[in-house]
Amino acid sequence: MQYEKKFAWSWLLRLYHWAMALSVLVLALTGLYISHPVTSSLTGGGHFPMADIRYIHFICAFIFSGAIIARIYLALFGNRQESLCGYVRHLPANIADAWHALRGYLYIEKYRHDGLGHNGLATMAYFLTFIIALSQIISGFYLLFPESAFWQSWGLAIFGPQQTARYVHHLGMWYFAIFTLVHVYITIWNEIKTPDGMLSSMLGGYKFKERKVQG
Ligand code: HEM
Ligand code: HEM
Secondary structure, three states: OOEEEEEOOOHHHHHHHHHHHHHHHHHHHHHHHHHOOOOOOOOOOOOOHHHHHHHHHHHHHHHHHHHHHHHHHHHHHOOOOOOHHHHHHOHHHHHHHHHHHHHHHOOOOOOOOOOOOOOHHHHHHHHHHHHHHHHHHHHHHHHHOOOOHHHHHHHHHHHOOHHHHHHHHHHHHHHHHHHHHHHHHHHHHHHHHOOOOHHHHHHHOEEEEEOOOOO
């Protein structure tokens, strides 16, 4: 069997991915501290841990929001693997692909994804993740800037009172924690079981696909 090296992910998609992955990690850890602080008062050395942790949370929140803006740009103007148009145009085929991918991961059938981009199941999971990311951003900025008419109107319309927004924001953290566990498991599974080079494609941009032999 011969394989060819094919370009899959632009530098912007890879930058967005790692910016999001790293910022989510810090956001989840700092968020856990904000919800269950060890101390929220000044410590002996004049430090104010809650203020420091919140500051780190907000820096990462801006990185995370920037990454999501980059993904919106790629959904509109990215290459064939990155743009939303291709996926929507072949929606029925992608839904069927999602079903086979699910059965493949559960060892019920043999499944191999031919395309260069995400399989149908992965795309659905990433789309859901994108929606939850938007929810984290809107609820987060609503909590941060309650005095802003813009964030207040969006926050009130979507979540209602701030306490509800805070609860939804907290639940969002658990979504990201569970998503990351499953996502990293599936990525490593693919790296071991298939010759595509899926994991390294998020670093170098290239995947390996079977060369179609003519005749
Ligand atoms: C996936 C991304 C994020 C995760 C996992 C996350 C996680 C959390 C968690 C667990 C909390 C504690 C909630 C509680 O008290 O129970 C929190 C608080 C908060 N987060 Fe996030 N967050 C994320 C993104 C953001 C974004 C984008 C912003 C935007 C500014 C933001 C702003 C805030 C604010 C203002 C608070 C409340 C701080 C306080 O009460 O002192 N977060 N976050
Ligand atoms: C060491 C940890 C991680 C590795 C090795 C990794 C690897 C990958 C790889 C290889 C892909 C492409 C999969 C494909 O071709 O279908 C991908 C996509 C993706 N990953 Fe990760 N990932 C990691 C952590 C994370 C984390 C923490 C998040 C966010 C919570 C995340 C969110 C995503 C998303 C949303 C996509 C879809 C990219 C797109 O929008 O097109 N990843 N990841």
